Amino acid sequence: MSDPCLTFTNLTLGYAGRAAVHHLDGDITKGSLTAVVGANGSGKSTLMKGIAGILKPLGGECLISSGISVAYLPQQSELDRSFPAQVRDLVALGLWPRRGLLGRHRSEDKAAMGRVMEAVGLSGFEKRNIDSLSGGQMQRALFARAMLQDAQLILLDEPFNAVDERTVTDLLVLIKAWVAEGRTVLAVLHDHQLVRQHFPQTIFLARRLVGLGPTADVLKPENMRQARHFHEAWEENAPWCAPGDAPVTNALDAGPRATSSHSHTHPQANFHANSNAHG
Numbered sequence: 001m002s003d004p005c006l007t008f009t010n011l012t013l014g015y016a017g018r019a020a021v022h023h024l025d026g027d028i029t030k031g032s033l034t035a036v037v038g039a040n041g042s043g044k045s046t047l048m049k050g051i052a053g054i055l056k057p058l059g060g061e062c063l064i065s066s067g068i069s070v071a072y073l074p075q076q077s078e079l080d081r082s083f084p085a086q087v088r089d090l091v092a093l094g095l096w097p098r099r100g101l102l103g104r105h106r107s108e109d110k111a112a113m114g115r116v117m118e119a120v121g122l123s124g125f126e127k128r129n130i131d132s133l134s135g136g137q138m139q140r141a142l143f144a145r146a147m148l149q150d151a152q153l154i155l156l157d158e159p160f161n162a163v164d165e166r167t168v169t170d171l172l173v174l175i176k177a178w179v180a181e182g183r184t185v186l187a188v189l190h191d192h193q194l195v196r197q198h199f200p201q202t203i204f205l206a207r208r209l210v211g212l213g214p215t216a217d218v219l220k221p222e223n224m225r226q227a228r229h230f231h232e233a234w235e236e237n238a239p240w241c242a243p244g245d246a247p248v249t250n251a252l253d254a255g256p257r258a259t260s261s262h263s264h265t266h267p268q269a270n271f272h273a274n275s276n277a278h279g
Helices: 044-052 085-100 106-117 136-147 164-181 193-197 221-232
Strands: 004-015 018-029 034-037 059-064 069-073 153-157 184-188 201-203 207-216
Touching: 004 044, 018 044, 018 059, 018 184, 018 201, 018 207, 034 044, 034 164, 034 193, 044 059, 044 069, 044 153, 044 184, 044 201, 069 136, 085 106, 085 136, 106 136, 136 164, 164 184, 164 193, 201 221, 207 221
Parallel strands: 034 184, 034 201, 069 153, 153 184
Antiparallel strands: 004 018, 004 059, 201 207
C-alpha cells in the first residue's frame, strides 16, 4: 500500500460557515505530482488553503502525515506587490520556519539564497524591487522562496498563470526535480493538455470530488459531464443543503466515508450554499 502524505476524510471547507468544497475523501501519496483541476469556483484554491491550514474545516479532516512540512505559494493576484521590498527580501521569507521573523541570516543562509536564486534564473536580481518584476520573474522568486523552505509538501496555486512560456518550461523542470527528490507537489491548473503531459495524478473538483487518481482515468469525458452537472446544480442562495441521500463518491472510489461534523447532508441534486465564488 502506498504511503500517504495527505489524507482527506469527509473534508468540507468554506467561508463564513458556507461550504465551498465538500465531503472529500482520498489520499495523496508521498512523492507524487498531482494537478488540481476544475472550473472557476469549483473549490481548487479553497482546498489548497485548507491543506495549508489557512482555512479550518467546516467538517471532516485534512490529515498531513507526521513530520511533513508545508510550503504554500498563493496566486500572484493575492500578493501586494506595492510593498517596498527587494527580491532578496521576498526569497528570504523562506527562512522563517527555521530562523523566525527577526532571526539573523547566517553565512550558510546567504549561500543557500544564492543557490536558489541561481536555480530559478534570477541571479543578479537580488536588489531589484518586486514591483519591477514581470509575472514570470515574480513567480521565479516565489519558487526560490519555496525552495529555501525545504518543505516536503509543496502547494502551488495557479503557478503558471500570467507567465511566459519559457518560465512555464523552467518551472516544470523545478517541479519535477522536487518530485525526484521525494517531495509531494500539488498544483492548481487550468490547462488540461499540460496536466495530461506532465502531471501523473489529478484531483478533479466541482465543489465536490469528481475524481482522484491517475490523470488518464480522471480526465475522461464522462467526468467532464459529471462536473458540469454538479457545478450547474449548485444553488447559490440556499442556506443549507437539503436533507437527503449522501453524495456520489468520487469516480475512483477514494475510500470509505467518515462522519462529518458539519450539520447537513447532500441530495443527488447537490444543492448547496455558497455566498461567494471561490476557485
